[in-house]
Amino acid sequence: MFLFLSALLLGSCQGSGLQNWFAADPNAEQWAGNPPPATPPSAPTTTLPANLRFPDAILVSTQPQAGAPQTTETRWQVRAPAIAIQQFYTRQFQESGWQLVEQQVADNTVSLKGRNSELEVHVTINTVPENNLTTFTVAYTPLTAAPPPPQSHTTSPQTFTDLEDTPAPLQPAVRDLAELGVLSTPGDRLQPNTPISRGQFVRWLVTTYNRFYSDRPARQIRLGNRNDTPVFQDVPPDHPDFPYIQGLAMAGFLPSPLSGEGGAFFRPEAPLTRETLLQWKVPLDQRGRLSPSTIDRIQQTWGFKDSQRIAPPAINAVAADYLAGDLSNIRRVWGETRLLQPQKPVTRAEAAAALWYIGNGTEGLSAAMVKQLPPSAS
Structure with a gap:
């Protein structure tokens, strides 16, 4: 990752004086001396670990971050090149107890994000010095203040004011699931004809699955914990769908780096596609037992005219769905x-x-069945 970002920055800054920005800095050890005079800080920074304070940097300001009062944003200046600051925080975030979860290069800035069990820290470095001073910000958010992971299911029936907008053939299914309280949405609108995001679908999938098997703990998907190392770089512990995405990935039902079948990014806000829905849900229907299949097999069974457009990772799931x-x-x-x-x-x-x-067609549960079960069994 570091080498990739170096090449990206060098390629975008030819002639700008930043060609060697990511190169090893032979003078990095001398930047700790002779800081410029500055006004003493107006507020203490006792909650920022000492090892995350760049040597001899001068604190310019401390204030709550706009729109995120739980986050403290500190602004610093130092007589040192931006590369020295970047190398310093990279080392700190790679030490024991910390994790470097993000590193990005943009126009005239480099940002890094690190996390441990107590804090998330976001460093933004201005690569263009002013009066021989480099300005950077360190914003930190206590994770201990984060709310506990939500429960795997709710028990309160839901009422949607726009249920009648649901296509008629699908309304009975939506009503049954609403009675089970598993379709988490903001407010009382389902927006049934709006595309669902990948993250929200995983939340619904895990919540529904655990609700169906609420009397059988051994069959339930364990939710992720905010102290877990995130499986996906774009789904940190403070993401609202983290417990569900993390849990389903750790159980092996989501392609991920853990299973060796997916990349480091999940794209939780992207729209869910039909083939992805099948790729994620059918393994739960079949309890993980999917036989290898082919496009030819799908054409012989389903007879889809667009079978050739199915992505290879979804082929086995599409084929197995026919068995139900x-x-x-x-x-x-x-x-x-x-x-x-x-x-x-x-x-x-x-x-x-x-x-x-x-379920698989011969063994399974429907929402209509589950809502008829006595409370002790559901």
């Missing part, structure tokens, strides 16, 4: 169709319809 017959996700959500449209975004109503039943 009329209870398959594809038939229940999209009906009789000769086109899968694998990259088409999934709406919230369609996502709910897919979650209405979890």
Whole structure:
């Protein structure tokens, strides 16, 4: 990662005087001396660890970060090059107890983000000095103040004011899931025809699955803990969907670096596609047992005219979904169709319809079944 960012910065700054910005700084040890005079800080920084204070940097200001009062933003100046500051914080975030979770280069700035069990620290360095001084900010947020992970399911039935906007064939499924209280949304609107994000779908999937098996702890997905090392770089512990995404990835049902089947980024805000819904849900329907399959097999069973457009990671799941017959996700959500449209975004109503039943066709549970169970069994 570090070498990649170095090449990126050098390539974008030819002739700017920053060509050697990421090169090793032979004078890095001497930047601790002779700081310029400055006004004493107006507020103490006792909550920022001493090892995260650049040597002899002068604190210019301390204030709550705009829009995030729980975050303290400190502004510093020092008579040292930006590369020395960047190397310093890279080393600190790679030491025991810290994790370097992000490093980015933009126009005239470099930013780093580090995290341990107590703090998240974001360093932003201005690479253009002023009066031989380099300015940088260190913003830190206590993680101990973060709320505890949400419970795996709620028990309060939900009422949506826009339920009638749901396509008629999908309304019964949405009503059943709403009665179970598993479709978490802000306010009382479902927005059934709006594409669902990848992060929100995982939240619904894990919540629904655990609600169905609330009387069988051995079958439930364990939620991620905020002290876990994040599986995905773009889903930190303070992300609202972290417990669900982290938990499903750690259980091996999401392609991730842990399983060796996915990259370091999850893209939680991106729209969920049809093939991805199947790729994530069908392994839970089949309890992880998916046989290797091919596009030819899908064409022989489903007969999709666009089978060739299915991404390779989703092929086994699409093929296995056929085994559930009329209870398959594809038939229940999209009906009789000769086109899968694998990259088409999934709406919230369609996502709910897919979650209405979890099982392989011969063994499984539906939301209608679960809501009829006595409280002690659900």
